[in-house]
Every structure is written in structure tokens, then in C-alpha cells.
Amino acid sequence: MKLILLGPPGAGKGTQAKMLTEKFAIPQISTGDILRAAVKEQTDLGIKAKQFMDAGQLVPDEVVIGIVSERLQAEDCANGFILDGFPRTVAQADALRDVLNELGKQLDKVLSLTVDTEALVVRLTGRRTCSQCGKGYHIRFDPPPSDGRCVCSGELFQREDDQEATIRNRLAVYDEQTSPLINYYRQAGLLVELDGMLAIAAVQERILSALQAG
Numbered sequence: 001m002k003l004i005l006l007g008p009p010g011a012g013k014g015t016q017a018k019m020l021t022e023k024f025a026i027p028q029i030s031t032g033d034i035l036r037a038a039v040k041e042q043t044d045l046g047i048k049a050k051q052f053m054d055a056g057q058l059v060p061d062e063v064v065i066g067i068v069s070e071r072l073q074a075e076d077c078a079n080g081f082i083l084d085g086f087p088r089t090v091a092q093a094d095a096l097r098d099v100l101n102e103l104g105k106q107l108d109k110v111l112s113l114t115v116d117t118e119a120l121v122v123r124l125t126g127r128r129t130c131s132q133c134g135k136g137y138h139i140r141f142d143p144p145p146s147d148g149r150c151v152c153s154g155e156l157f158q159r160e161d162d163q164e165a166t167i168r169n170r171l172a173v174y175d176e177q178t179s180p181l182i183n184y185y186r187q188a189g190l191l192v193e194l195d196g197m198l199a200i201a202a203v204q205e206r207i208l209s210a211l212q213a214g
């Protein structure tokens, strides 16, 4: 299964991708997670990416394209993958098409999650993430166990770019630079549009039926 999860910040890409990786035993490739790990480790990549991420801007295309091209060639992608947060520009989508062509692989579907803007802001301001295992929570919609720690007992943190002003920038960047990909993949016959306003489990059910429909 070779999938893209497309949607604005807070649409539930990471939440749904994590559930799908368990179901299909294929990796989640989240460019956001890869970049945040690089920032934490203060690698050259991380130092370069941090200024863009803190401002809610996109990291330059050539940087993320390089990361993903390499990642897709890893052995664990042999049976498929779930791209989460990539591509985000038409240039990235074109580059992905070329890389997959070279590898002799084809995308199965592009799952596009639609959510109202104000709901996205509520989701992102209430998001908490486990510092140990990376599991995501929401203080209202998907609360952690009562002691405010993860099921794995790891400590929870709030992402630095989940401040309201940065969230608004990220949403504007999505509208300008990423939303054209909806038409891009519709024209390629790959787009499946899903109501991302539903509860987490209901969205997962819709995704699974869309994948079964072939």
C-alpha cells in the first residue's frame, strides 16, 4: 500500500498514519517528524530547518525532497509506505513522481482530509505529544491517561509551532502552497476526499473502506 495523507495542519494526518502503520505494517514517513528529530539533535539539517519551522514556513523543497527520496529507498518501504506531510508543493509532488518512476513504484491513493479552519486551531492548541514514543493526544478529544503522561508513561510536550500565531501562518502556507495538490491528485485520478471533521475512529473506518474499495 503506497499512500499519501494530505491535509492542513491539524487535519489528523499523523493520528491516522500511526493507526495505518500498525494495520498494514508499513512505515509512516513524516517529514515533520524527521525534521523535528534533526532539530533536536542539532544536525546541519536541523539547524537549517529550525528557522523555517519556528516561523510556520516550509523548509526549502530541495531539502525535503532529498530526505524523502533517500527514505523511500530503504528496505522497510518495499511493501509500501504512508507519506505524512509530504508532498507539500507542486515541485515536491513532481519530484515524488520522478523518484517513484525510477523505483518502478506507483501510488495507490492520496487520502485528503478536510477540516474547518477553526476546528484545526482548537485541535492544534490542545495537542500534546509523548516525548518517549511519539504518540499524539488531545486534551479534549483524545485525552491522555489521568496523570497527564502517555500510556508508555513518557512525558507529554506541546510542539513549539503549536502557538496560535504560528498555527495561523501554517494554515495560510497550506492554503497557498499545498492546497493546489488537491487538484493535482484529482487530475491524476488518485484523490479520495474524506470528512476529517468526524471522530478519530470514524475517520479511520472511512479510510479503511476507501482502501478496500480498491
Ligand code: AP5
Pocket (backbone or CB within 6 Å): 007, 008, 009, 010, 011, 012, 013, 014, 015, 016, 031, 032, 033, 035, 052, 053, 054, 056, 057, 058, 059, 060, 061, 064, 084, 085, 086, 087, 088, 092, 123, 124, 126, 127, 128, 136, 137, 138, 139, 141, 142, 161, 170, 196, 197, 198, 199, 200, 201, 203
Ligand atoms: P508537520 O509536522 O507535518 O506539521 P503539519 O502539517 O502542520 O501537521 P500537524 O502534524 O500539525 O497535523 P496532523 O495533520 O499530523 O494532525 P495530528 O494527527 O497531530 O510539519 C511541521 C513543519 O515542518 C512545517 O510547518 C514545515 O516547516 C516543516 N515541514 C514538514 N514537512 C515539510 C515539507 N514536505 N516541505 C517543507 N516543509 C515541511 O492531530 C492534531 C490534533 O488533533 C491532535 O491533538 C489529535 O489528537 C487531534 N485529532 C486528530 N484527529 C482528530 C479528530 N478526527 N477529531 C478530533 N481531534 C483529532
Ligand code: MG
Pocket (backbone or CB within 6 Å): 013, 014, 015, 030, 032, 085
Ligand atoms: Mg503531524
Ligand code: ZN
Pocket (backbone or CB within 6 Å): 130, 131, 132, 133, 134, 135, 150, 151, 152, 153, 154
Ligand atoms: Zn508514549
